[in-house]
Structures are given as C-alpha cells and as structure tokens.
Amino acid sequence: MKLWKSGLAMMAALAIGGVATTGALAQAVFTWTPRTVAPAPYKAPNKPRTTLAEIRAKMSPANQSKTWHQKVVSDQQLQASWVQLAVGDQSPAMFISDTRAAFIVWEGSIEFTIAGQAPFIATKSSMVQVPPRTQFQMKNVGSVPSLHFEVFTADARITYPQAAATLPKPRPGFTWQLTRQDPGPEPLNPPGQTSNVTTRNFIAQPGAFEFVKAPGLFVNAIRGSAFNCNMQSPTTLGHRHINYGEFWFIMEGQIQYNIEGVDPFVSEVGDIVYVPAGRWHSAANYCPGNDTRVAINPFPTGTHNWPPTASQPNPPVPPVSGRGWLD
Structure with missing residues (x-):
C-alpha cells in the first residue's frame, strides 16, 4: 500500500469519499516560475539534516x-537555534519589536514568564509562542540543563525593558537609547482567528494543528x-517554493524526505530538516505508527509550485x- 503523503493525496481521498472540493480548489492554475539553473545551494549553517547528536558533538566536555x-x-x-x-x-527579560518567536522545549524544565500570562513551566514537547512587543523571559528551573529549539524571524529585533540591570553589546554601528514603545503588546490572535495559543504540550495533546x-x-x-517502510520513489519531486526556504x-x-540534489533519507525524532528556496522536496510518513513533523516557514499561505502531471499541459518555454516587471 502506498504512503499517505501530501495534501494532494488527502484531497483525492476526500473526493473519493464524496466530499466535493470548491471550484477555486479544483481549478488548476499554471504559471511560469523562475528556477535556478543549478539547485539553490545550502549555505552554512543550513544542512539537509541536522541531528541533535551532531550538535552535542560540537560541545567540548567543559561546556x-x-x-x-x-x-x-x-x-x-527565518533563523533557528538549539539553546x-x-x-x-535564565534569559534576560526582553521584547521582540515587530515579529513573533516560537519555542519547542526538548529537555528539562523551563519556566516561561510572559506578560499577561501566569508563569508556567514547559517540559518536553511543549510548544510556546510570544507575540510582538510582549515582555518574556525563560529560566531553567530544573535540576539538569534544559534544551529548547527556538525560531525567530531573520529580521527580529530584541529590545529590553527600562528596568534592565545590564544590556548586551549592541550590533556593530549601533548604541542603546531609551524610547517609548508604541503600540502595546500584539494580541495572540487577530480578529476572527482563534488558532494561536500561548502553549501546547504535544505529548499531552498530540495531533495535527496550526500552532503559530x-x-x-x-x-x-x-x-x-x-x-509500510517503503521509501518514496526517487522520481517523486513533490513541490518547491520559489520565495522561501522551509524546515x-x-x-x-x-x-x-526526497530533496532535490540530496540522496533520499529518513529523519528521526529531534532532527531538523531544511530545504532552500527553489528545491523540489517531498516528505512522507515512514513505517507504521504516528509520525509528526512541525513545518516552519514564513508564510501561513505560502505558494506551493507543483510539476505538471502527464495529463496536464506542459508546453515548451516561450521565447x-x-x-521582468521588477527587474
């Protein structure tokens, strides 16, 4: 039997089950999209697969x-780190000026103090988010070192409360200045949306869900x-994103995973898998049992570019x- 793979497969199953798709979803739109002649390169620290064992191996015994x-x-x-x-x-008390951050606690116990919320302790598989201009702080309250994975936007700017006892060294060419922050904290959800929550523990509440x-x-x-434990066919391209990387x-x-230019591989719990913008990629559940990947990218409704199938138009490239309009 074939693996239950992508959203397209799911839509096909819905159609077979008698659930009709809307006209907008059913209508295929084809566009000429830019593509690098060679696959987009991996630039450090980005790698197709980063294991936690590799990260730990970089640490000297003293650290x-x-x-x-x-x-x-x-x-x-985006930028992401193991911490x-x-x-x-503990971290300093801080704000993120205009963007959000997300955290996945993997080991130990971390107390999160987030403005407007009662402090809480996050343990393994706890997911946490902090909206813009919301003061927060993290502290290891356990008896062993804590470990978490954190995601910030590439342009994230950290600010510090007036009461800060010390400030870090500023970026080159900058100094620190006290200013009045306006507006106040961004709400967790915009009007009409309820999906964003401050924290959710995946072990306690497993499932498929949009977190941020x-x-x-x-x-x-x-x-x-x-x-089963069958690998995808090497010819399975999946899709690509022309405007952003994904991990x-x-x-x-x-x-x-099938990633263009990379030998197919199987990822394990705790791995970070990355694909640069423009590369074909396809992810599939592997072997019986539940599989969960937390997809992280900058666009909640990001464009997926799929190759035409044999039954779809595939004309030659026009002269x-x-x-280009923006060139």
Whole structure:
C-alpha cells in the first residue's frame, strides 16, 4: 500500500469519499516560475539534516553543562537555534519589536514568564509562542540543563525593558537609547482567528494543528502514519517554493524526505530538516505508527509550485524577450 503523503493525496481521498472540493480548489492554475539553473545551494549553517547528536558533538566536555546557543537555520526569512540553559540560568527579560518567536522545549524544565500570562513551566514537547512587543523571559528551573529549539524571524529585533540591570553589546554601528514603545503588546490572535495559543504540550495533546499563524511565521504540526517502510520513489519531486526556504522539526516517529540534489533519507525524532528556496522536496510518513513533523516557514499561505502531471499541459518555454516587471 502506498504512503499517505501530501495534501494532494488527502484531497483525492476526500473526493473519493464524496466530499466535493470548491471550484477555486479544483481549478488548476499554471504559471511560469523562475528556477535556478543549478539547485539553490545550502549555505552554512543550513544542512539537509541536522541531528541533535551532531550538535552535542560540537560541545567540548567543559561546556556540556553550560549555557550555549547553536544556530542550525539561517536564511533571508527565518533563523533557528538549539539553546541549552545551565541549571539556574535564565534569559534576560526582553521584547521582540515587530515579529513573533516560537519555542519547542526538548529537555528539562523551563519556566516561561510572559506578560499577561501566569508563569508556567514547559517540559518536553511543549510548544510556546510570544507575540510582538510582549515582555518574556525563560529560566531553567530544573535540576539538569534544559534544551529548547527556538525560531525567530531573520529580521527580529530584541529590545529590553527600562528596568534592565545590564544590556548586551549592541550590533556593530549601533548604541542603546531609551524610547517609548508604541503600540502595546500584539494580541495572540487577530480578529476572527482563534488558532494561536500561548502553549501546547504535544505529548499531552498530540495531533495535527496550526500552532503559530502570523505574518512572518507559520508553525504547523503535520501528523500522519504510513502502512509500510517503503521509501518514496526517487522520481517523486513533490513541490518547491520559489520565495522561501522551509524546515521541519521532527516531533514524533520518522519522516522520509526526497530533496532535490540530496540522496533520499529518513529523519528521526529531534532532527531538523531544511530545504532552500527553489528545491523540489517531498516528505512522507515512514513505517507504521504516528509520525509528526512541525513545518516552519514564513508564510501561513505560502505558494506551493507543483510539476505538471502527464495529463496536464506542459508546453515548451516561450521565447524570452525584454526585462521582468521588477527587474
């Protein structure tokens, strides 16, 4: 039996089950999209697959119980890091000026103090988000070092409360100045939306769900299962995004990936999988049991570009003439 793979497969199943799709969904739109002649390169620290064992191997024995940051994703839209907090250590109290951040606690116990919320302790598989201009702080309150995965936008700007005892060294060419922040904290959800919550523990509440859905950051848990341990065909392209890279936190089970220019591989729990903008990629649940990948990208309704099928139009590229509208 074939793996239960993509949204297209799901739509097909819905159609077979008698659930009609809307005219807008049923109508296929084809566009000529730009494509690099060679696959978009991987630029450090980005890698197709980063394992937690690789991250730990970079730490010297003297630093294994200390606080450290290790960036694993950095592109034009997003940045993400593994962060360990030593026992008793805490982040500074801070704000994010105009964008959101998301956190996945993986080891230990972290107390989150977020303005407008009662402090809470996040443990393994807890997902947390902080809206713009909302003061927050993290503290390791456990008896062992804590570990979490954090995602910020690439253009995130951190500010610090007036009462801060110290300030970090500013970026080159900058200094610190006290200003009045306006407007106030951004609401968790815009009018008419209820999907954003401050925290959810995946172990306690497993499932498929949108966790962060906001301009500049989309964190989406995709859960499914496979009927066997068959790899996808190497010819399965999947889709590509011409405007942004995408990455996944493997929360549960195993996910098999086809990424253009990379040998097919199976990812495990705790892995970070990344694909640059423009590369074909396809993810599939692997082996029986539940599999969950947390997809992370900058666009809640980002465009997916799929290759035409044999039954769809695939004409030759028209003659190239003149300049692009924005060139």
